[in-house]
Amino acid sequence: xxxxxxxxxxxxxxxxxxxxxxxxxxALGISRNTVAKxxxxxDLSPAPPLAPERxxxxxxxxxxxxxxxxxxxxxAPRKQRxxxxxxxxxxxxxxxxxxSYATVCRFxxxxxxxxxxxxxxxxLELDWAPGTMQVDxxxxxxxxxxxxxxxxxxxxxxxxxxxxxxVAMRCExxxxxxxxxxxxxxxxxxxxxxxxxxxxxxxxxxxFGKVTESRLFSQLKAHYRFESRxxxxxxxxxxxxxxxxxxxxxxxxxxxxxxVASVDELNARLRVGCERINSTSRNKFREPTTRTFxxxxxxxxxxxxxxxxxxxxLGARSDKRGYVRVDGNSYCAGPAWHDRGLVVGxxxxxxxxxxxxxxxxxxxxxxxxxxxxxxxxxxxxxxIVARPRAFGESTxxxxxxxxxxxxxxxxxxxxxxxxxxxxxxxxATSGFGAACEAARRIFGGGRVPDGxxxxxxxxxxxxxxxxxxxxxxxxxxxxxxxxxxxxxV
Numbered sequence: 001x002x003x004x005x006x007x008x009x010x011x012x013x014x015x016x017x018x019x020x021x022x023x024x025x026x027a028l029g030i031s032r033n034t035v036a037k038x039x040x041x042x043d044l045s046p047a048p049p050l051a052p053e054r055x056x057x058x059x060x061x062x063x064x065x066x067x068x069x070x071x072x073x074x075x076a077p078r079k080q081r082x083x084x085x086x087x088x089x090x091x092x093x094x095x096x097x098x099x100s101y102a103t104v105c106r107f108x109x110x111x112x113x114x115x116x117x118x119x120x121x122x123x124l125e126l127d128w129a130p131g132t133m134q135v136d137x138x139x140x141x142x143x144x145x146x147x148x149x150x151x152x153x154x155x156x157x158x159x160x161x162x163x164x165x166x167v168a169m170r171c172e173x174x175x176x177x178x179x180x181x182x183x184x185x186x187x188x189x190x191x192x193x194x195x196x197x198x199x200x201x202x203x204x205x206x207x208f209g210k211v212t213e214s215r216l217f218s219q220l221k222a223h224y225r226f227e228s229r230x231x232x233x234x235x236x237x238x239x240x241x242x243x244x245x246x247x248x249x250x251x252x253x254x255x256x257x258x259x260v261a262s263v264d265e266l267n268a269r270l271r272v273g274c275e276r277i278n279s280t281s282r283n284k285f286r287e288p289t290t291r292t293f294x295x296x297x298x299x300x301x302x303x304x305x306x307x308x309x310x311x312x313x314l315g316a317r318s319d320k321r322g323y324v325r326v327d328g329n330s331y332c333a334g335p336a337w338h339d340r341g342l343v344v345g346x347x348x349x350x351x352x353x354x355x356x357x358x359x360x361x362x363x364x365x366x367x368x369x370x371x372x373x374x375x376x377x378x379x380x381x382x383x384i385v386a387r388p389r390a391f392g393e394s395t396x397x398x399x400x401x402x403x404x405x406x407x408x409x410x411x412x413x414x415x416x417x418x419x420x421x422x423x424x425x426x427x428a429t430s431g432f433g434a435a436c437e438a439a440r441r442i443f444g445g446g447r448v449p450d451g452x453x454x455x456x457x458x459x460x461x462x463x464x465x466x467x468x469x470x471x472x473x474x475x476x477x478x479x480x481x482x483x484x485x486x487x488x489v
Contacts, residue, residue, distance in 0.1 A: 003030070003034060003038060004109075004110055004113070005215070005218045005219065005222060006113065006114075006218070007028060007030065007113060008038045008044070008222045009218065009221050009222045010024075010027075010028055011024055011028065011030075011034075011035055011038045011039055012038060012039060012041075012222055012225040013225050013226070013227055014027065015035075015039040015225070016193070016225040016226075016301055017193075021035045021036055021039070024039070028113070029109075029112075029113075038222075042304060042305050042306045043223070043304075043306040043308075043309075044219055044222045044223035044308070045219070045223065045306070045308050045309035045310075045311070046215075046216060046219050046309070046311055046312075046313060047313075048313045048343045048345060048354055048358050049313055049315065049343060057099065057103050057106075057107075058097070058098060058099025058100070058103060059097075059099055059103045059104060059107050062091055062095055062097055063107065065091075065095060066087060066091070066104070066107060066108070066111070067111060069082055069087060069090075070082065070087075070108065070111055070112070074115075084101075084104055084105045084108045084109075085101070087104055087108060088101045088104040088105075091104065128159040128160050128241070129160065129194070129299065130160045130161075130295040130296045130298070130299035131158070131160070131190075131192055131193050131194070131296050131297075131298075131299030131300040132158070132159060132160065132192060132193070132194045132195075132196065133156060133157070133158055133192035133194070133195045133196070134156070134157045134158075134159060134195075134196045134197075134241050134242035134245075135154070135155070135156050135181070135195060135196070135197050135198070135203075135242060136155050136197075136198050136242040136243060136245075136246055137152055137153065137154060137155070137172055137198070137246070138152070138153040138155055138246035138247070138249075138250055139151070139152060139153070140152075140153055140168075140250055140254045141257055142168070142254070142257060142258045142259070142260065142266060143257060143258070143259040143260070144260055144261070144262060144263060144266070145260075145261055145262065148257075149170075151168050151169065151170060151263070151266075152168070152169050152170070152171060152172055152176075153166050153167070153168055153169075153246065153249065153250065153254075154166060154167045154168075154169060154177065154180040154181070154184070155242055155245050155246045155249055156181075156184045156242065156245075157241045157242045157245045158188075158192075158293070158296045159241035159242075159283075159284075160283065160292060160295060160296050161283055161289050161292035161293040161295065161296045162241070162281050162282065162283040162284070162289050162292075163188075163278050163281075163289055163293050163296060164245045164248070164249060164274060164277060164278060164281070165184050165187060165188065165274050166245075166249050166253070166270050166274060167180040167183050167184060167267055167270065168263055168266045168267050168270060169263070169348065170263065170348075170366075170368050171368070172202050173202055173312070173346075174202040174203070174214045174215075174216040174217060174312060175216060175310045175311060175312045175346055175347055175348055176202075176310075176348045177202045177203060177217070178216055178217060178220045178308070178310035179310040179347070179348040180348075181220065182220075182307065182308050182310060183267075185224065185303060186303065186307075187271065188297075188300070189297070189303070190297055190300035190301060190302065190303065191224045191225070191226055191300055191301045191302070191303060192226050192300055192301075193226055193227060193299065193300065193301060194226065194227050194228075194229060195226055195227070195228050195229070196228075196229050196230075196231065196242075197228060197229070197230050197231070198230075198231055202214055202217070203217040203228065203230075204217060204228070204230060205230065211228075211230050213228070216310065216311075216312055219308075220308055220310070223304065223308045224301070224303075224304065224308065225301060226301070249273075249274070249277075252273070252277065253269075253270055253273040253274075253277075278290070278293070309347075310347060310348060311345045311346065311347050311352075312345070312346040312347075313343060313344070313345055313346075314326065314343070314344045314345075314346060315341065315342075315343060315344075316341075316342050316343070316344045317339070317340065317341050317342070318333055318337050318338055318339060318340050318342055319338065319339070320338050320339060321335065321338060322334045322335045322336065322337045322338045322379070323373065323375075324342055324344055324353060326344055326346060326351060327346070328370045328371060329367045329369065329370070329371065329372045329373075329374060330371075330372070330373050330374065331344070331351050331353060331362070331364050331367075331374045331375070332362065332364070332373070332374065332375030332376065332379055332380075333353045333355070333361050333362050333379065334361060334362060334379035334380065334382070334383070335379075335380065335382075335383035336382055336383060337353075337355060337361055340355060342354065342355050342361075343355070343358070346366070347366070348366070349365065349366050350363055350364065350365060350366055351363070351364045351365075351366050351374070361379075362376060362379055363376075364376060375395075376432070377396050377399040377400075377432050378424060378427045378428075378432050380394060380395070380396045381396070381420055381421075381423065381424035381427075382424070384396065384416075384420050385417050385420050385421050385424070388413040388414075388416040388417050388420075389413065391408060391409075391416055391420070392409070399432070399436075400436050401436060401437070401440050403440060403443075403444075404436055404439055404440040404443065407419075407440070407443035408420070411448060415448045418448055418449070418450060419439060419443075419448055419449050421451065422435075422439065422449040422450055422451045422453075422454035422455070423435045423436060423439050423449065423454060425451045425454065425455055426438055426439075426451075426454045426455045426457075426458035426459075427458070429455065429458070429459065430455070430458035430459050430461065430462040431458075431462060434458045434459075434461040434462040435454065435458045437458070437461045438454050438455075438457035438458035438460075438461050439454055441457060441461075442454060442457065
């Protein structure tokens with residue numbers, strides 16, 4: 001049985017604080033073997049689901065009744081309180097419950113674990129200890145590859161030393177937020193013991209004193225073993241350090257509006273800018289940040305051996321063309337995967353499409369528009385190889401050089417199949433663009449591309465070889481002939 005995520009968090013946090021297995025097991029009411037299992041895990045990144053989620057537990061319609069029974073028990077003598085077995089028997093006899101005893105056990109255990117949390121969970125401590133981290137978002141505009149984009153800035157501070165860091169990202173979704181935190185952890189070289197967050201982020205929020213976290217952020221917490229605390233609604237002053245840092249970093253690092261080739265380039269600039277700012281900053285006691293930062297560093301935890309994979313896994317069904325829809329955009333798995341149930345892994349900058357028990361069928365760049373189609377031309381090649389006549393109307397034509405398209409159009413069906421199969425083979429190692437260029441040159445030399453010649457020439461194109469105006473295929477012919485002789489022997 002998989003342990004609830006909040007219990008896993010508690011195990012790893014208490015283990016990081018130096019508590020022994022026996023102490024943790026006694027505090028949480030679980031076995032030492034369970035403590036050892038989750039305390040020693042190296043990687044708690046989310047794994048892709050292998051099966052559809054289970055239906056709602058049969059206990060759900062009776063959750064209110066069970067919660068009331070357990071609440072009433074709090075005022076009863078300890079030896080006269082309901083066990084899970086007694087609650088199950090009463091549910092069957094009095095309420096007509098038809099579910100399993102194990103489901104009742106899980107509900108009771110989770111309810112009791114929730115009651116053990118201190119009343120102050122989720123509220124901000126205003127006395128900032130070394131190693132405590134504050135996190136917030138800000139918006140800004142940058143010109144990226146010639147386009148004006150509204151981006152998000154993830155701002156992070158260590159209030160004790162007044163160290164400040166920031167990461168630019170396209171949105172605030174959980175996978176982007178978690179990936180930004182991972183980048184900050186690796187930049188600092190350590191992990192905070194306590195993280196204080198706003199009440200309206202993708203990490204989670206507090207409502208009526210109860211915190212609800214996103215699953216991905218909870219997995220990140222368990223992986224890195226830190227504790228989170230959320231500000232009260234409309235109480236930005238409770239994390240004033242990072243609130244001030246958002247405006248300060250924006251004014252000092254993003255004015256004038258930056259113009260960059262990519263978001264990665266922008267983040268490289270921001271890292272340098274933060275280093276410069278931290279080298280001259282002071283904390284609230286007017287002590288240099290360079291002198292007080294070692295106390296923050298010493299109070300933080302070491303990075304684990306495995307980097308957290310900030311991925312949000314979704315189930316999706318492809319349409320008749322082999323596209324799956326994610327966040328308002330369509331991503332192409334390929335025609336061979338049409339009308340199939342697939343698993344999609346959404347990361348900050350990429351989308352993975354998996355099938356057949358996590359076999360990867362496509363990795364595509366993430367799109368941030370609305371209603372856009374994202375595809376890898378290579379995914380269309382197998383379908384066209386199987387049906388060469390489809391090349392005349394295929395969308396792959398607009399991804400190829402015009403003279404290459406014209407050359408393929410002049411081929412008969414076997415030649416079309418041969419040329420596209422060769423391009424597909426070469427693209428797997430050298431990229432689609434290099435494979436097309438190699439095929440174009442071979443056609444220019446009066447030959448229909450084959451697998452060996454196209455692959456070898458594509459490797460040279462990918463390495464930077466320029467078209468000299470013609471292609472000498474003698475070496476390729478000799479090599480292919482030698483290969484044929486070897487196969488005969």
